[in-house]
Amino acid sequence: MRILINTATTFKGGGVQVANSFIKECRNYPENEYHVILGSALGKSLDRASFPDNFHFYDIPFRPATRVFSLKPIASFFDAIEAKAKPDVVFTTSGPSYWRPKAPHLTGYNLPHYIYPESPFFAALSPIGRLKWYFKGAFIIYFFKKGSDAYVVQTDDVNTRLRKLLGTDKVATVSNTCSxxxxxxxxxxxxxxxxxxxxxxxxxxxxxxxxxxxxxxxxxxxxxxxxxxxxxxxxxxxxxxxxxxxxxxxxxxxxxxxxxxxxxxxxxxxxxxxxxxxxxxxxxxxxxxxxxxxxxxxxxxxxxxxxxxxx
Structure with missing residues (x-):
């Protein structure tokens, strides 16, 4: 199987650790061919020399979220890699990807702000601050729905909430652990x-x-x-x-x-x-x-x- 792993939208925090761990674990499945798009943070920390020949790495020169309204389409970069890799499936480790591949697309969801509205975090914000989060959430939810065929989360609580948020049952839980x-x-x-x-x-x-x-x-x-x-x-x-x-x-x-x-x-x-x-x-x-x-x-x-x- 050819798998395209997209980490372009992962640039800090736990998302980097999740992507790093997943890519390293893929070495235990040598029967597959892996094409990995590296976000800037992951590209700097990953030891590419430690991976066998069935891994192919591509550095993305920008953060997709900063190009959403750019005159230069985000899709052109990703489409070129997909055309070269010809993947059977695409996995974006932390969405939204701001891109819709031709192959079936699985996306990781790691954004708690939009599924825990009862959090005291929002009560501490100003009315303008809460309004900003509301509109940002609507924007991100749109791209999650538009760009993915199925979703993966790390807990059952997030699974339940994401199904309700996106109006879909195509959500799977894969529990995480420590390093x-x-x-x-x-x-x-x-x-x-x-x-x-x-x-x-x-x-x-x-x-x-x-x-x-x-x-x-x-x-x-x-x-x-x-x-x-x-x-x-x-x-x-x-x-x-x-x-x-x-x-x-x-x-x-x-x-x-x-x-x-x-x-x-x-x-x-x-x-x-x-x-x-x-x-x-x-x-x-x-x-x-x-x-x-x-x-x-x-x-x-x-x-x-x-x-x-x-x-």
Whole structure:
């Protein structure tokens, strides 16, 4: 079988990890021929030399979402690759693709904003902000419906909600999990300073996105009684400039930043901490839940539908 894997719309966050993992797992099925369109983030991180000859890679020079209203059609780039690869099926790892291939098209759905309208995330927005999300959602839903034959999601809760949103029963659930690094963890030098007596560390292994709700951490610190506050440490994994922008000097003794952590070093950082803290307000799937379970750490998270269905 010839399979065209499209990751062009994947440029940050968990979508990159999902695409990366899927492509690597395809090596276990050598009977197929794989043609892979790489988004910019994935193109920089993927070790192409580690793939056999039945893999063919194509770098896309732009993000499809930025070309929707361009005079130069998005389709011309994709159509040329499809004509060359002649795939039996196309799989877009994270849609919408903004392109309709001739071959049957399976699309991954990873956008929680449009299926969890009850999230407190929206209540915190201004009326103009909510209106923007509404129109953006209508735009994206249109492209999902127009460009795909079937959809794949990571939890049954998302499956139920997406069927209702798109008015289709062609939605399948393929459960996700944590990286294989968590099943055979390597040892790395400690990133955190020496632990104080009685110190309790909560790890948030995440980038800074508004829906992750990391801005609640200083509010939690402020709410703690002095005797408890001195024992609690939040551990975040942010670029230093982002950390300094969002955490004032007075909070930095309680919120420790170790910087961006490579995937293979995640288990080692979990071992230095006592629990996983994820105050997120919107998810389709978060590997943090599975990671914490694999590392046998307690989970402190938001009481939301996606958290229940994953955990």
């Amino acid at each position: 294989t690094y968590y099943y055979d963890p390597a040892t790395f030098p400690d990133r955190l300073p020496a632990r104080k007596e009685g110190e309790f560390r909560m790890l948030t292994l995440s980038a800074w996105y508004p829906h992750k709700n990391l801005s609640v951490i200083p509010k939690v610190v402020d709410s703690l009684e002095p005797a408890i506050k001195d024992r609690v440490r939040f551990v975040v994994t942010l670029p230093e400039d982002v950390y300094e922008q969002h955490f004032e000097e007075r909070y930095r003794q309680y919120v420790l930043n170790v910087g961006v952590v490579p995937m293979e070093q995640g288990p080692s950082l979990y071992k230095e901490c006592d629990a996983m803290f994820l105050p997120t307000l919107l998810e389709c799937f978060s590997a943090s839940y599975a990671e914490a379970m694999a590392m046998e750490k307690p989970i402190l998270t938001s009481d939301m539908g996606f958290a229940h269905t994953i955990c």
